[in-house]
Amino acid sequence: MPTIKPISDLRNNFNQISEICHKDGEPVFITKNGQGDLVVMSMxxxxxxxxxxxxxxxxxxxxxxxxxxxxxxxxxxxxxxxxxxxxx
Structure with a gap:
């Protein structure tokens, strides 16, 4: 199941998002105003x-x-x- 987070979490909980990307080996989808906006993934x-x-x-x-x-x-x-x- 994909991980979806609001863009505010990118600013407020960056370390948590980074940990999810590395631990799960999957991208995290970031929404802005309820719409898909970015994808964050590990290198x-x-x-x-x-x-x-x-x-x-x-x-x-x-x-x-x-x-x-x-x-x-x-x-x-x-x-x-x-x-x-x-x-x-």
């Missing part, structure tokens, strides 16, 4: 979400490349090429 959660977005973008690019009919290389040949580069 760790933010970095995880950014990493996931980056991964999804790369997977999308790889899928598009795969569907475009680009030349492919087998796993065996790829590993052989990598070993040759590493070993000289």
């Amino acid at each position: 760790a959660l933010y970095e995880r979400q950014q990493a996931l977005l980056d991964l999804y973008q790369k997977l999308g690019e790889a899928e598009a490349q795969s569907n475009s009919g680009a030349e492919r290389i087998s796993h065996k040949d790829l590993m052989k090429n990598l070993r040759e580069k590493i070993n000289g």
Whole structure:
């Protein structure tokens, strides 16, 4: 269940909101005049979400490349090429 707090709690109870973000590993939704206004989250959660977005973008690019009919290389040949580069 999401944690929803009024914006006044951000000013008056910042440490409590920070603790919730770190302890639960979930964002806290902040309302202003009864409407959603902000989302507060820990740096760790933010970095995880950014990493996931980056991964999804790369997977999308790889899928598009795969569907475009680009030349492919087998796993065996790829590993052989990598070993040759590493070993000289």
